[in-house]
Amino acid sequence: MSDYIVEMLNITKIFPGIKANDDITLQLKKGEVHALLGENGAGKSTLMSVLFGLYQPDGGSIRINGEDVKINNPNDANALNIGMVHQHFMLVEVFSVLDNIILGVEPNSAGVLKRAEARTKIVELSKKYGLSIEPDALIEDVSVGMQQRVEILKMLYRDNEILIFDEPTAVLTPQEIKELMQIMKGLTAEGKSILFITHKLNEIMEVADRCTVLRKGKCIGTVNVADTTVEELSRMMVGRDVQLVIDKKEMAPGKTVLKAEHITVPSRLHKNNAVKDITFDVRAGEIVCLAGIEGNGQSELIYAMTGIEKMSRGKLTLNGTDISKASIRSRSKSGISHIPEDRHKYGLILDYSLADNLVLQRYWEPEFQNRGFIRKAKVRKYAEKLIGQYDVRSGQGADTMVRSMSGGNQQKAIIAREIDKDPELLIAIQPTRGLDIGAIEYIHSQLIAQRDSGKAVLLVSLELDEVMNVSDRILVMYEGEIVGEFKPSEIAVEQLGLYMAGAKRDARKGLSDNEGGEGNT
Amino acid sequence: MKNKIRTFLTSQGMISFIASVASIAIGLIFGYILLVCFNSGQAFNGLGKILFAGASSAEKFSKVLYQAAPLMLTGLSVGFAFRTGLFNIGASGQYTMGTFFALYAGLVLKCPWWAALLAAMLGGAIWGAVPGFCKALFNVNEVITSIMFNWIGMFLVNLLMANIPAMLAPNADRTANLAAANKSGIIPKWGLDTLFGSDYINISIFITILVALIIYLILNKTTFGYELKACGFNRNASIYAGINAKRNIVLSMVIAGALSGLGGGIYYLSGTAQYTIVKSLLAMGFNGIPVALLATSNPIGIIFSSIFVSYIQVGGEAMQPEFAKEIIDIIISVIIYLSAFALLLKGVIRKILSMRKAKQGEGVSQ
Numbered sequence: 094m095s096d097y098i099v100e101m102l103n104i105t106k107i108f109p110g111i112k113a114n115d116d117i118t119l120q121l122k123k124g125e126v127h128a129l130l131g132e133n134g135a136g137k138s139t140l141m142s143v144l145f146g147l148y149q150p151d152g153g154s155i156r157i158n159g160e161d162v163k164i165n166n167p168n169d170a171n172a173l174n175i176g177m178v179h180q181h182f183m184l185v186e187v188f189s190v191l192d193n194i195i196l197g198v199e200p201n202s203a204g205v206l207k208r209a210e211a212r213t214k215i216v217e218l219s220k221k222y223g224l225s226i227e228p229d230a231l232i233e234d235v236s237v238g239m240q241q242r243v244e245i246l247k248m249l250y251r252d253n254e255i256l257i258f259d260e261p262t263a264v265l266t267p268q269e270i271k272e273l274m275q276i277m278k279g280l281t282a283e284g285k286s287i288l289f290i291t292h293k294l295n296e297i298m299e300v301a302d303r304c305t306v307l308r309k310g311k312c313i314g315t316v317n318v319a320d321t322t323v324e325e326l327s328r329m330m331v332g333r334d335v336q337l338v339i340d341k342k343e344m345a346p347g348k349t350v351l352k353a354e355h356i357t358v359p360s361r362l363h364k365n366n367a368v369k370d371i372t373f374d375v376r377a378g379e380i381v382c383l384a385g386i387e388g389n390g391q392s393e394l395i396y397a398m399t400g401i402e403k404m405s406r407g408k409l410t411l412n413g414t415d416i417s418k419a420s421i422r423s424r425s426k427s428g429i430s431h432i433p434e435d436r437h438k439y440g441l442i443l444d445y446s447l448a449d450n451l452v453l454q455r456y457w458e459p460e461f462q463n464r465g466f467i468r469k470a471k472v473r474k475y476a477e478k479l480i481g482q483y484d485v486r487s488g489q490g491a492d493t494m495v496r497s498m499s500g501g502n503q504q505k506a507i508i509a510r511e512i513d514k515d516p517e518l519l520i521a522i523q524p525t526r527g528l529d530i531g532a533i534e535y536i537h538s539q540l541i542a543q544r545d546s547g548k549a550v551l552l553v554s555l556e557l558d559e560v561m562n563v564s565d566r567i568l569v570m571y572e573g574e575i576v577g578e579f580k581p582s583e584i585a586v587e588q589l590g591l592y593m594a595g596a597k598r599d600a601r602k603g604l605s606d607n608e609g610g611e612g613n614t
Numbered sequence: 615m616k617n618k619i620r621t622f623l624t625s626q627g628m629i630s631f632i633a634s635v636a637s638i639a640i641g642l643i644f645g646y647i648l649l650v651c652f653n654s655g656q657a658f659n660g661l662g663k664i665l666f667a668g669a670s671s672a673e674k675f676s677k678v679l680y681q682a683a684p685l686m687l688t689g690l691s692v693g694f695a696f697r698t699g700l701f702n703i704g705a706s707g708q709y710t711m712g713t714f715f716a717l718y719a720g721l722v723l724k725c726p727w728w729a730a731l732l733a734a735m736l737g738g739a740i741w742g743a744v745p746g747f748c749k750a751l752f753n754v755n756e757v758i759t760s761i762m763f764n765w766i767g768m769f770l771v772n773l774l775m776a777n778i779p780a781m782l783a784p785n786a787d788r789t790a791n792l793a794a795a796n797k798s799g800i801i802p803k804w805g806l807d808t809l810f811g812s813d814y815i816n817i818s819i820f821i822t823i824l825v826a827l828i829i830y831l832i833l834n835k836t837t838f839g840y841e842l843k844a845c846g847f848n849r850n851a852s853i854y855a856g857i858n859a860k861r862n863i864v865l866s867m868v869i870a871g872a873l874s875g876l877g878g879g880i881y882y883l884s885g886t887a888q889y890t891i892v893k894s895l896l897a898m899g900f901n902g903i904p905v906a907l908l909a910t911s912n913p914i915g916i917i918f919s920s921i922f923v924s925y926i927q928v929g930g931e932a933m934q935p936e937f938a939k940e941i942i943d944i945i946i947s948v949i950i951y952l953s954a955f956a957l958l959l960k961g962v963i964r965k966i967l968s969m970r971k972a973k974q975g976e977g978v979s980q
Contacts, residue, residue, distance in 0.1 A: 401853060422856030431854070439854040444847045449840070453855045462837045469835075 098123040098158060098286045099144070099175075099255055105152035106139050113139040114150070117312040119305050121255070126277055126287045128297040128318070130330055131307035132529035134499055137290050140307070141257055144288075145177050146170045157255075176248030177257040182240050184232045190239075191215060191228040194246050211250075218249045222279050238269035245276065256280065257288045262296060263527060266386040267557055267590050274300045292330070292529050294323045295558075306330055331531050339537055339562045342545070346565070347377035350549035351398075351518050356407035358393045366405070367393035369573040375518060380540060380550040382564030384557075386593050390573035391553045392434060395522055399431045400424045412517060425454055428517030432507055432524050434553070440507045441495050448476035448491035451510050483509035501532035508539055519543050522553040537563050555593070557586050571595045629967075630910055633959040637908075638922070641952035645945045649937070656936040664945070667932035668925040674932070676806075676815035680884065682924035683818040684709070687877030688902025689920045690829050691738075691870040693911035697833055698866035699846030704745055704760025705874040706899025707767030708738040712875025713882050713889055713896075714771040720792055720799030720883060722780050727801045731821075731879045738875015739868045741767055746867025750860035756867065764895050772891045787891040792883065800885040818880045823917055825873070830913040842866055874899060904951065910960075 099121040106114040114136045121127045131137045142148045144155065146164040155162055157173050164170050170177075184193050191208065194215055200207045212228060219226050224242040232240060241261060248256050258277070262270045277287055277300050289301060297304055297318060304321070306313040306329040313329045328334055352374045360367035368390040375381045383391050396402035398409060400421035409417045416424055425431075433439035441450050452461055452472050461472050476491040485505045487493035495503060504524065511519065521540060525533040540563060544550050554560050560567055561581050569577040569592040576598035579589075591597045645664065649657035668678045688705045695702035702708075715737030719730040745759035775781050775789065783790045792799050806815040833839040844852040845862045853859050877898065881887055905923055909915025926949055930942040937945075 399854075400856075420856065421853065425856050433854060438848075438850050440851065442844050442848045442851050445844070453844075453851070456837055456840055465836045465838060467835060467837055467840060 096123075097121060097156070099288075100156040100159075101140065101144060101153065102156065103153040104140060104143055104150045104155075106136075106143055106148055107151050108139075112310050114143070115310045115312075116153070117307065117310075118153075119312070120315075121286050121288060122303070123286050124281050124284055125302040126281055126289055126300050128301035128304040129288060129290045129307065130292060130294075130297060130304055130326060132292060132330060132531060133501055133527075134309075135307040135330075136310040137307055138259065141177070141259060141288070141290060144170070145175060145257065171251060171253075174252060174254040175257065176251060176253030176255070178241065178244040178248065178259060178261055180259045180261075180263060182244055184240060184243060186233040187231060189229050189231055190226050190235065190243050193232055193243055194250050196247075198251060215246060215250060218246060222249065222276060222283070224249075224276060236269075238265055238272065241265070241269075241273070242276075245280075254284075255286050255288070257290070259290045260292075261289075262291065262293060266555065266594070268594050270296070294326050294530075297326065298323060308332055327530055330529075339541065341541055341563075344378045344544060344565070346379035347547060349374045349376050350412055351375040351551070352408075352410040353398065354408045354410075356394060356397060356404055356409070358390070358397045358402055358404045360393065365573075367573050368397065368404075370406070371570075371573075371575055373568055373575065373578075375549040375551050377549050378544055378547045379565045380544050380552055380563055381566045381568060382560050383551065383553045383568050383570055384555065384560045384564075384589065384593055385553075385570035386555055389570045391570050392522065393573075394570075395431070395434075395520055395551075395553060399429060399520065425514075430454075430511035430514050430516035430519045432511050432519070432521040434522035434526070436500075436503055436507055441503055443494070443496040445495060446491065447480070447485070447487055447493045447495055447498070447506060448472050450495050450506060451476045451479050451491075454510060454514055479506075479509040479513055482513075485509060501528050504528060504532065504536070508536060512539060512543060516548065518549045518551065520551045520553075523555065524552070525554075525556065525559060533559075557589060560589065561586060569593055571598065629960055629963055630912070630915070633963055634908055634910075634915075634919070636963070637952060637955040637959050638949070640955065641949035644952055645949045648941075648945050648948060652941050653937060660933050660937055663932045664926060664929035664949075667929040670932075672810045673812040673814075674928055676810040676812035678921065678925045678928045679819045680814035680816075680886075681927060682921040683822045684877035684881040684898055685901055685905055685924055686822045686826060686916060686920035687873050687880065688899050689905030689909070689916040690826055690902075690913060691742075691873035691877070692902045693906035693909065693913065693916055694829055694833070694873060695866055695870040696906060696911045697846050698842045698862065699849065700746075700749070700863065700866055700870075701757050702742070702745075702760060702867065702870045702874075703757050703903070704742065704763050704767075704899075705870075705877075705902045706895045706897075707760065707764035708741040708871040708874035709878040709899040710764075710767045710771050710896055711741040711871075712738040712878030714774060714878075715875065716879035716883055717775075717781060717789055717792075717889060718778070721790055721795050722778065724796045724799070726798040727883055730799055730883055731801075731876060734875045734879025734883075735872040736875070738878065739872040741875070742867040742869075742871015743864060746864040746871075749867070750863040764899070768893075768895055772893075775889070775891060783888070788888040789882070789890075791888070793885050799883060801880070801883050813886055814884070816884055818884065822880065825876070826913045826917050829873075833913065874902070877902075 097120045101117065101119040104114050104117045105112070117136070117140060119129070119140065129137050129140070139148065143150050144164065146166045146169050155164060162173060164173065185196065188196070191212060195211045200210050215228060218224070224246055226239055226242055226246065227235065232243065261273060265273060274296070277289070281287060291297060301318045303315055304318050304326065305315040306326065308330060354372050356368055356371045357366050358368035371394060383394070385391050393402060397404040400419065407417065408415065411427055411429065414427065416427060419427070437443060442453065449472070452475065455461060456467065461468055461475070473491050479485065480491060483505055486502050487498050495506065508524070524536050528536070540550055540552065552564060564581055567579045567581060567584070567589070568575050569589065571593065572595065577592045646657065646661050649660045668674055688709055691705045691708065692702050712734035716730045716734035719725040719733040725733065741763055745756045745763060748754040748759045749756045781789055801816045801818055803816045806817070807813055833843065841852065841857045842862055844855070844857060845859050849859055881898065882889055901923060905916060905920045908919035926946055930946045933942050
């Protein structure tokens with residue numbers, strides 16, 4: 094009997110034009126949490142897909158419990174007790190939790206489903222591992238956190254021993270992440286072995302026993318987490334020193350750029366207002382961060398500010414001009430830049446070339462068109478300037494279809510476009526979501542550069558680190574209201590988490606002061 | 615050199631072209647199998663006629679161009695709307711409306727041909743605008759409204775014609791002879807008729823090719839086209855960029871309708887065609903869909919695909935009397951239908967090419 098439950102030895106996988114995995118060795122001990130760390134495109138997902146039977150390796154071998162195996166498809170992987178929680182959940186939205194768990198391995202006698210039997214086993218499992226679920230609720234009605242627990246139970250129901258978690262925390266709130274960490278520890282205590290794919294260093298430090306680092310398809314090394322530091326891990330991952338703490342000089346905020354008063358936005362999902370009577374301002378040379386867990390009205394607030402959604406009440410003033418009823422285009426013209434939260438849905442036209450995307454906010458300007466005809470040469474020249482200046486990397490330069498670019502470079506393209514517009518107010522919603530540490534560092538430095546050049550920046554984020562490091566002032570949003578306002582130096586991360594989760598709230602000082610001021614005039 | 619050929623072969627346009635040609639070939643093979651099933655003795659002869667009848671004489675070729683012109687316009691209509699993310703299945707109704715407006719202008723108002731063509735565009739535009747407005751203002755699916763507008767248009771036109779005596783030939787349910795009623799209403803032939811020795815030919819094919827080029831310019835060179843395509847690819851992102859998506863939906867349907875309407879005008883102002891009051895939708899509008907698909911909605915491609923479809927149709931007619939007219943229709947539809955597999959084949963070809971590339975890549979690295 095071998096020490097290792099899974100051994101992937103010298104795995105090589107070649108795709109057209111790229112070696113996705115180059116001689117990678119990964120050994121998973123029984124009962125450990127083994128983290129697989131690497132930037133986007135480092136080859137993590139490819140390696141896991143090889144283990145799960147989705148790809149066949151071009152070289153190397155896989156051993157399970159010391160025996161050579163060949164995994165041709167996910168069914169083989171299942172038979173070897175390998176289970177995987179995908180980054181994007183594989184659940185049937187309109188089925189109940191219970192039905193999703195048994196899907197594919199339904200217990201039955203002569204074709205008649207034995208739900209009661211399944212239910213007993215699922216309830217037992219959920220108690221044993223502390224995975225609270227509602228078996229009869231429909232997937233579309235339960236939280237993302239519970240959906241993930243359903244995915245975990247799916248693996249446990251199939252008696253999987255080897256559990257792969259593919260970036261499981263990307264979609265979770267800070268509290269849910271904490272719970273997940275507990276669950277993972279519980280699972281290993283019961284003898285399960287976990288492969289944990291991530292690029293978040295803190296999570297590795299908290300939960301993993303060992304960590305294998307990949308970079309550009311190569312294996313950089315495997316380390317004991319107890320013997321390493323966040324700095325060392327990030328160096329291994331990126332290949333150079335990374336500034337984890339952002340260097341930011343003090344700035345005295347200038348004049349008020351944006352003034353938002355009593356903003357109220359109806360929800361599209363339910364009858365209540367998504368944003369309830371919010372008042373705040375953003376000044377020049379200041380980064381204001383709207384912190385909050387997803388779905389607490391931040392998106393709706395931003396959409397109302399940029400003009401995509403209509404507000405039912407309230408007033409927006411940009412540099413003294415009332416823009417409450419202005420169109421999207423005229424808001425953009427008057428100096429609002431918007432880095433949207435979903436770069437595929439809002440930020441880019443994926444089937445347009447990079448050049449065409451870089452002029453998405455300005456193609457109508459005289460510089461780029463002449464009597465309705467696009468000046469292709471000018472567009473191209475401008476695109477090439479931005480590509481160079483912001484280091485946007487792509488296969489065929491300005492002609493690249495944006496769809497074929499990596500997420501980090503797509504985001505860079507948006508940032509280049511929005512910042513080069515030279516805005517008065519830069520609005521960025523979760524600009525670093527799903528990006529690796531190098532890209533995050535770059536985006537943060539760009540935001541701060543904007544601030545330092547005297548622009549107003551409004552950042553929406555749910556990453557606690559980002560909130561604490563980047564912002565000058567934090568506004569916490571919960572259920573459509575601002576429940577707290579702080580300077581990052583005034584509050585501890587744990588406290589901030591409580592505000593975001595709705596466990597604590599202040600009557601806002603700033604708000605009443607403002608109103609008092611207005612009353613006097 | 616070898617590399618140059620390969621990059622040329624793998625370029626986007628080339629893949630589209632190969633896919634279209636390959637799917638046409640598959641369609642023809644399938645058509646041949648059908649011919650064998652129906653009448654094995656004449657099958658080879660029949661296929662020969664499909665393939666070569668259209669080019670067998672100047673007269674036949676003028677028939678090809680004569681039918682290709684309206685087909686090109688309905689194809690452009692469908693393709694243009696496609697580029698904006700709309701499925702204009704209402705080309706038939708817009709075409710019928712265009713026909714009515716053109717004939718009313720020609721037969722009743724005695725307008726010259728070019729004014730009648732403008733009237734045809736207006737009629738089609740109105741018929742395209744309604745589904746466009748419904749989509750933009752109330753988010754009603756344009757497929758449903760435009761299907762209904764096909765039928766409403768057809769019956770409305772039948773009703774109107776039946777009640778305007780000046781439009782109908784005496785004691786018949788087809789429209790009056792345009793040449794007799796208003797000679798200036800007939801699209802000029804510029805001597806092409808004597809050149810080709812056929813009454814069918816006129817300058818309409820040049821008009822439609824010009825329209826195709828204009829549509830190409832609009833889509834690819836103008837800010838308007840940039841906006842339209844942006845809406846088609848990603849409506850949310852175009853709203854985010856401040857593009858008025860609703861206005862563009864309406865405009866796109868208006869232009870698509872005008873193109874179909876112009877098609878109706880082009881066909882019925884030739885002087886050789888007469889509209890017949892029947893209770894079925896005109897196929898010309900629906901044939902625009904495979905024409906657009908075959909050309910993957912590229913306006914320049916539509917010039918060729920419409921001529922191809924028209925060519926096959928003329929070839930089909932030449933198969934009589936060995937094959938019944940219905941069988942010919944089936945075979946032509948099968949060929950057109952399979953030809954529209956171009957999109958599917960495009961993916962397959964790209965896959966094969968990339969696999970070959972990968973294999974060669976490995977060979978090099980080893």
